[in-house]
Amino acid sequence: MKCKPVIIIGGGLxxxxxxxxxxxxxxxxxxxxxxxxxxxxxxxxxHLSELVCSNSFRSNNILDAxxxxxxxxxLLGSLILRAADETAVPAGxxxxxxxxxxxxxxxxxxxxxxxxxxxxxxxxxxxxxSTVIVATGPLTSDTLAANIAGMLGRxxxxxxxAISPIVEACSIDPKKTFRASRYMTGEGDYLNCPxxxxxxxSFWKALREARETPARDFENAxxxxxxxxxxxxxxxxxxxxxxxxxxPVGLIDPATGRQPYAVVQLRQENREAxxxxxxxxxxxxAWPEQKRIFRMIPGLENAEFARYGSIHRNTxxxxxxxxxxxxQLRSSGRIFFAGQITGVEGYMESAATGIIAGINALRxxxxxxxxxxxxxxxxxSLLKYITAAESENFQPMNVNFGLFPPLEKKLPRKxxxxxxxxxxxxxxxxxxxxxxxxx
Numbered sequence: 001m002k003c004k005p006v007i008i009i010g011g012g013l014x015x016x017x018x019x020x021x022x023x024x025x026x027x028x029x030x031x032x033x034x035x036x037x038x039x040x041x042x043x044x045x046x047h048l049s050e051l052v053c054s055n056s057f058r059s060n061n062i063l064d065a066x067x068x069x070x071x072x073x074x075l076l077g078s079l080i081l082r083a084a085d086e087t088a089v090p091a092g093x094x095x096x097x098x099x100x101x102x103x104x105x106x107x108x109x110x111x112x113x114x115x116x117x118x119x120x121x122x123x124x125x126x127x128x129x130s131t132v133i134v135a136t137g138p139l140t141s142d143t144l145a146a147n148i149a150g151m152l153g154r155x156x157x158x159x160x161x162a163i164s165p166i167v168e169a170c171s172i173d174p175k176k177t178f179r180a181s182r183y184m185t186g187e188g189d190y191l192n193c194p195x196x197x198x199x200x201x202s203f204w205k206a207l208r209e210a211r212e213t214p215a216r217d218f219e220n221a222x223x224x225x226x227x228x229x230x231x232x233x234x235x236x237x238x239x240x241x242x243x244x245x246x247x248p249v250g251l252i253d254p255a256t257g258r259q260p261y262a263v264v265q266l267r268q269e270n271r272e273a274x275x276x277x278x279x280x281x282x283x284x285x286a287w288p289e290q291k292r293i294f295r296m297i298p299g300l301e302n303a304e305f306a307r308y309g310s311i312h313r314n315t316x317x318x319x320x321x322x323x324x325x326x327x328q329l330r331s332s333g334r335i336f337f338a339g340q341i342t343g344v345e346g347y348m349e350s351a352a353t354g355i356i357a358g359i360n361a362l363r364x365x366x367x368x369x370x371x372x373x374x375x376x377x378x379x380x381s382l383l384k385y386i387t388a389a390e391s392e393n394f395q396p397m398n399v400n401f402g403l404f405p406p407l408e409k410k411l412p413r414k415x416x417x418x419x420x421x422x423x424x425x426x427x428x429x430x431x432x433x434x435x436x437x438x439x
Contacts, residue, residue, distance in 0.1 A: 014339030014354030015135035020079035021358030034122035047103035069378035176299035182250030194260035245280025283309035306400035
């Protein structure tokens with residue numbers, strides 16, 4: 001094909017996946033990776049697609065959203081899953097890999113594929129003229145981040161990630177919550193979980209004694225006052241939370257006709273109202289501790305968490321304001337973003353966006369219309385979230401069934417997962433056939 005090569009910046013999972021999708025479809029590409037000349041604070045290996053935090057890719061079961069995501073990626077010819085399946089280690093129903101073997105396998109497969117040039121040097125700016133995929137991950141170098149910020153506007157690039165948990169709406173007990181806004185303003189935009197004094201004190205004590213996830217060496221443990229972890233606030237005294245995220249002022253519980261002692265507010269996360277965010281509950285607590293302690297909140301005794309809270313260094317863009325569902329910049333169709341910099345969380349989610357960015361960069365470079373999978377698929381639902389979520393409060397997200405369009409019928413949880421999976425795989429196969437016919 002007589003086109004300029006697509007340029008990919010970043011040799012992580014998303015960048016490698018994008019490169020693979022492009023060259024396997026017959027177009028040349030150039031992949032820039034700054035290692036081994038320069039390492040981020042989290043990276044140690046010189047190889048591509050280095051796994052930093054874990055060797056687990058989570059569930060392989062298609063009845064779990066991330067397992068379904070994997071199956072869709074396999075249908076799309078994923079490099080990352082090919083390498084993972086070939087280097088897997090025993091992990092029950094999960095897919096886990098030998099980290100070193102996995103990275104080497106990804107690199108070997110790319111090096112043995114015609115049409116790909118790998119440049120071992122740092123890209124300090126987005127090249128002009130060519131079709132470009134930016135897949136530099138959550139630890140984008142300062143120089144390139146400054147270039148991106150200059151292009152997008154500094155209000156559209158974040159370097160600090162304070163995330164509150166998100167709860168699936170169907171797991172909230174409506175009998176123990178009430179809908180209202182403070183001082184009776186609006187139409188009751190929040191779900192409120194009221195607590196009496198005894199329940200609050202037990203909750204406060206549990207927070208103080210809970211186990212935290214340790215910070216990594218390169219992460220700064222000094223927090224902004226505006227986004228303190230809930231457990232840090234609890235350490236400041238028994239009443240601190242009552243003047244922060246759990247303040248009851250301006251709220252009347254219709255069950256008692258009185259203001260509660262404390263309140264946890266849940267804010268609608270998506271238009272379909274299938275997910276609710278725990279307002280002000282950013283936390284470093286270990287995930288099992290979050291599940292145990294937050295289920296002490298009235299109405300959340302059986303809560304299913306679509307995302308747990310976290311606080312860590314992360315570079316990501318305000319994708320809903322900037323990106324189309326094809327992962328193209330709205331302001332410049334030749335530039336694509338993929339991976340965690342788009343606001344997805346997790347290895348698989350990052351790699352999945354790399355697949356779509358790769359397919360679309362190739363289509364753009366060859367003069368064809370760019371595409372996006374149906375929202376009914378795991379990949380499509382994730383892309384819909386990162387490009388259409390409420391922009392001002394946008395935060396990174398793992399794939400979960402709460403992102404999917406509701407089913408026509410209300411089903412028990414297990415049957416609901418089966419229905420989601422059947423619909424998603426059927427729609428993904430149909431979409432693949434359609435775009436393949438256009439090639």
